[in-house]
Amino acid sequence: MSLFSLRNVTFRYPSQKEDALHDITCELEKGEFIAILGGDGSGKSTFAKLLNGIIPHTMNGTLSGDVLFKGTSTRNIPITEFVKQVGLALQDPDVQLFMDSIEEELAFGPENLAMPLIEIENRIAKALDLMEITDLRAKSPKAISGGQKQRLIIASILTMGTETIILDEPFSMLDPAVKKALLDTLRKMCTDLKMTVIVTFPRRGRYLSILRQDYAP
Secondary structure (H helix, E strand, C coil), X not given: CCCEEEEEEEEECXXXXXXXXXXXXXXXXXXXXXXXXXXXXXXXXXXXXXXXXXXXXXXCCEEEEEEEECCEEHXXXXXXXXXXXXXXXXXXXXXXXXXXXHHHHHHHHHHHCCCCHHHHHHHHHHHHHHCCCHHHCCCCXXXXXXXXXXXHHHHHHHCCCCCEEEEECCCCCCCHHHHHHHHHHHHHHHHHHCCEEEXXXXXXXXXXXXXXXXXXX
């Protein structure tokens, strides 16, 4: 069974005359590093939100076809359950950061799931270590660099126990060295932790392309 199965999926936003995505059919497997490529208006972000359950649960529009996660339609998976399994990091990390310290940011999700304090602490420590930002723990998210903010967003997703992470153009505001370091970390998450990592990348053209494992921007 595939992790995600998209079957003739078409989606159109309420104010648009054209489909954001049209008749998409594909399979995405557990443990893969998957690159979703496309130009502006190709539907990359819409695709990411479909996989994360934001569409159809919290975003309006006309959806036909079906998106299956582990064989179950995302229509039938409550968003409160989905966030434990599939995390989404947006292009601009600032829109997802709202706590006064990195520690509080990482604790927010697990606390809302009513996890025991010792479990929350363990998850925070592991996420900080994996993202190599342990030394930033007491700082404010406002005081760190763009690359560190991206790592913080990923760490906050990891504290939820998520095994699948989707990143929407995470490298667009990073310099080449920072981009390479983050990409190496994401690949390590696949190889060492067997996580599924799905990343959207900009590329010229109106249509989406899906590449696996060996894509290097």
